[in-house]
Amino acid sequence: MILKGVGLHKSYKMGQTKLDVLRGLDVSIKEGEFVAIIGASGSGKSTLLHLLGALDKADSGSIEFRGKPLSSFRSGELNGFRNKTVGFVFQFYHLLAELNILENTLLPAMAGSNSIGWASKRKTANERAITLLERMGLAERLKHKAYQLSGGERQRVAIARALINEPELLLADEPTGNLDSETGNGILEALEEFNRAGQTIVMVTHDDRIADRADRVIRLVDGKIEKS
């Protein structure tokens, strides 16, 4: 078990109203799995993904990574967790406009090292970034900026960026949500390929057809996992 969440509660305040998004949810992810989290809009699937990736904190409950609770991680350890252990892919790609696609891909590798560390691992990181982008079919576009790429190409760069540090866990929040079906299909094929190579993937989607391509589907209804 790579990731385990027990009794997860999360709510948001909307003015005077309190909105319960997750209501005592239990979830577990095995190493090498391709898990799809599906649910209607507002069911809490993105919230769950953010908790699993330590981008947010649950109001109650616990999340353990390889048996160690994320709540026990200090600030620096959490940053390291997000940098080296988890790779995030967002619906809207979220590439930095001022950097070219090679630099965008390298960013997590640079962020995870100090100046001296980066000097020693720069060559290796560069080679890995180029390899990843070649696998994404973007070998000819290394110096291009994000605005010069199509939606599908930007999402491929986002996937390459998420994988640069060889994370144990890839979290994808609606990776095809902003793409046409053909382009989205291409992205899914890329994810499947990485999963076949051993990458653990948790993907959020609202589309059953996309969810069916995963090994396991977790269906969220009103902040809880629907028993199948």
Next chain:
Amino acid sequence: MYKLMLAMRYFLTRRISVLAIAAIALCVFIVVVVMSVMIGLVNDFKGKNHNYSGDCVIHSESMVGFAYYEDFVSDLERQDFISGVSPVIDGFGLLRRPGTEDNVGIQIRGVDPGRHSAATGFGDTLYYHKDKPEDAFVSSIDPNLPGGVLGISILYQSDSSGEYLRHYGSPVKDFEITCFPLNAMGGLAKGGADITNSKIFAYSDDTHSGLVKVDGGMIYLPFAETQTMFEMGGQVKRINSLHIKFTKGVSVDDGTAKVAAMWEKHVERNKDKAYANLFDNVSVEDWFRYRREIIAGMQKEQTMLMILFSMLGVITVFVIFVVFYMIIGHKTRDIGIMKSIGVSSWSVVSIFLMFAGMVGIVGSAIGAAAGCAVLYNMNEIEAWVFETFHWQPWNRAIYAIGEIPHDIEPVVIAVIVLCAIGASLFGAFVPAVQAGFKRPVEVLQVNQV
């Protein structure tokens, strides 16, 4: 590495940062030019006062003066740390040109010109006898009359460039000085209807010290004649002040302290003599304290300017704050991405502070360069403005300055530049910290909507 790269990219691509650079450049430019000119004017003014006074002055607050100075002068002249001593008679009187009834109030200073030039910068202010100040009172107009050196503004008017109009020679050939002598008790030395002393002097030279009150209202007369006119001669001779110059390498503070110690002993030795009470009004002061009332006005202006510039600095910091608030407001998505890949909050802060530092460095460099360029060509610019618009910022007929001071002091420039960079960092600090400590999910959810 990535922090510097991102900061540089933001700096080069965000057009709004040009506003921040312009604000800093303008602020630095104004401060550099005004501070340099003001410092130059103040230093120029202080220099003129220093030249006028010498390094140290022993002076009486009373117009009666003090006695028993001769032995003390000899003592001073024997000291290695002293290079010049000048006893001086100071008083007030009236100046009248023969054949007229116009009496003009005048300040009278009786000096030995050679000794006074050794103790002060008197010799350098003369027009005809600059190279031989000991002959300052030798008049070419009438060698039979004792000479007098008048303040230049008493004789001539100046044009807009500050040049005195000497075309037709001195308008004054000879003149009568009338004074009201006082006795050692402070009363009128003469009684009845004849309470004044008068004497005719011939114009021998003029003095241009750069000090308005000296150039416009002072006359230098021979020491002996002045002492006699003010009835400060006789058995117990009196003077009003001693002006002292220290040897090169002796600091004003050290020299003044030594002179003060010598004076205390002198007073002690003579305390039982008649008129020893006159010592009570005597002070030993360095030139700066001696002229503090004159200098204070300019220093107050400088202080006011510093206060105004501080307000300018506050406004600049506010402009930077607003600009960076706007820049960072547009960068929330980037911040969310950075935090999602594990960049720490303080690293995010440091990226924006580096960005602010670059804005500060470039802005202050531009402002300092422009300021130095204007300073270097300040007088040419003033001349062009006068020729084109017939307006002179510092009318030389009113302001007793020659050229506008335009010395570029590297230390002053460096301090201004460092303050500007500091202001840029300070202005960006709050928005940067707010950005750095945002929760990643907060910014990413906002941007995904």
